[in-house]
Amino acid sequence: QQGRDQIPAERKAADFRGARQDAHCHDKPVINIVMPRGIFITLEGGEGAGKSTNLAFVRKWLERAGREVVVTREPGGTELGERVRDILLHGRELHISAESEMLLMFAARAEHIARVIRPALDAGKIVLCDRFTDATYAYQGGGRGIPAARIAAIESWVQGDLRPDLTLLFDVPVEAGRRRAGLRSEPDRFEQESNEFFARVHATYLARAASEPGRMRVIDASQSLEKVEQQIGSVLKEVVGGR
Numbered sequence: 746q747q748g749r750d751q752i753p754a755e756r757k758a759a760d761f762r763g764a765r766q767d768a769h770c771h772d773k774p775v776i777n778i779v780m781p782r783g784i785f786i787t788l789e790g791g792e793g794a795g796k797s798t799n800l801a802f803v804r805k806w807l808e809r810a811g812r813e814v815v816v817t818r819e820p821g822g823t824e825l826g827e828r829v830r831d832i833l834l835h836g837r838e839l840h841i842s843a844e845s846e847m848l849l850m851f852a853a854r855a856e857h858i859a860r861v862i863r864p865a866l867d868a869g870k871i872v873l874c875d876r877f878t879d880a881t882y883a884y885q886g887g888g889r890g891i892p893a894a895r896i897a898a899i900e901s902w903v904q905g906d907l908r909p910d911l912t913l914l915f916d917v918p919v920e921a922g923r924r925r926a927g928l929r930s931e932p933d934r935f936e937q938e939s940n941e942f943f944a945r946v947h948a949t950y951l952a953r954a955a956s957e958p959g960r961m962r963v964i965d966a967s968q969s970l971e972k973v974e975q976q977i978g979s980v981l982k983e984v985v986g987g988r
């Protein structure tokens with residue numbers, strides 16, 4: 746049994762966070778406005794897995810279903826986030842420790858949540874985000890070796906109860922993904938890492954998907970684009986259709 750039933754109970758309650766509790770104010774009846782909370786969808790995967798390529802397809806699918814979609818990315822999504830992104834991806838001359846890297850990711854995330862993600866969800870929109878905290882577990886955790894418990898502590902502090910409702914994990918063997926990504930321009934700070942680093946990132950993503958199969962759906966991204974789109978379409982139909 747998949748789909749709506751898999752959304753945890755506390756999340757279902759949060760669907761109606763916008764509902765007015767005060768039915769009466771100074772004895773005048775007040776109309777109850779029930780604003781369903783939006784849906785938070787994230788796209789994840791290793792290098793060259795096809796997130797950016799398929800984001801357009803996901804967006805179009807959701808818009809065709811009549812939903813208002815806010816597309817954003819991490820690190821990024823706000824002015825501060827984009828500056829942090831520039832430092833983290835292109836600051837090759839800087840020494841950035843694993844801990845600083847993780848804290849910068851979360852600093853950008855705090856701003857992103859406050860200014861973009863929460864307001865959009867509260868307005869009932871769908872937020873479609875290219876990478877989120879699963880990437881921190883995969884890259885700073887699996888890749889750089891920061892213990893997952895330390896990431897989880899900061900995750901709770903920065904995000905409160907905010908977690909993605911659905912995560913599409915684009916899965917492609919490391920070397921094939923790197924080959925695809927390598928067809929592009931100059932490598933950034935992450936792209937310069939070793940195959941072993943990306944193997945740990947890949948393994949961490951798969952372990953997370955195995956431990957949360959309801960939220961994280963693995964898309965076999967080694968297939969043709971047409972087949973990848975078919976897989977995405979059937980997950981979206983199941984999870985988002987009817988909500």
Ligand code: Z5A
Pocket residue numbers: 790791792793794795796797798799819820834850875876877878879880881882884885915925926928935936966967968969970973
């Ligand atoms: N990062 C982190 O460390 N911690 C965090 O908390 C967060 C992020 C949030 C920036 O991410 C970096 O930030 C990222 C992790 C780190 N670093 N890395 N590596 P990003 O998402 O902006 O950058 P990226 O991961 O490098 O994205 P990418 O390489 O562009 O991957 P992609 O978006 O998944 O791939 P793509 O551009 O869609 O596709 C790559 C090529 O493959 C392209 O030519 C496509 O036409 C082709 N492609 C795609 N799908 C197919 C199929 N099915 N068949 C054939 N060819 C295909």
